[in-house]
Amino acid sequence: MFVEERIYTMHPGKIGDYIKAYAAEGLAIQKPILGRLVGYYSTEFGPLNQVIHMWAYETLAERAERRTKLFANQDWLNYLAKVRPFIATQESKLLIPAPFMQVKWQD
DSSP, X not given: OEEEEEEEEEOTTOHHHHHHHIIIIIHHHXXXXXXXXXXXXXXXXXXXXXXXXXXXXXXXXXXXXXXXXXXTOHHHHHHXXXXXXXXXXXXXXXXXXXXXXOOOOXX
16 A cells, blocks of 8 residues: 655645635545545645645555546546646655554545
């Protein structure tokens, strides 16, 4: 199992709009498709205006399959069109848990 960490840096003043839109629409679309939400956060110190979310996958093939389904979903594409103007940059990291770490997620 591994965790994908996605970091979105918002344009200043837009993080609240992004979080509100995600809570109202994005989560309900994304979670049933991607499955294992490990965490969803925003920053208060350090780099500001960031939203960090993490999803667990068994394999890279599973991740690819789930993300293909996500981007085939018209509701997701419509949602992205609404929130893209809030996002300045994005990055993705592959995190491999230490042998003693048990990854937990929301059902």
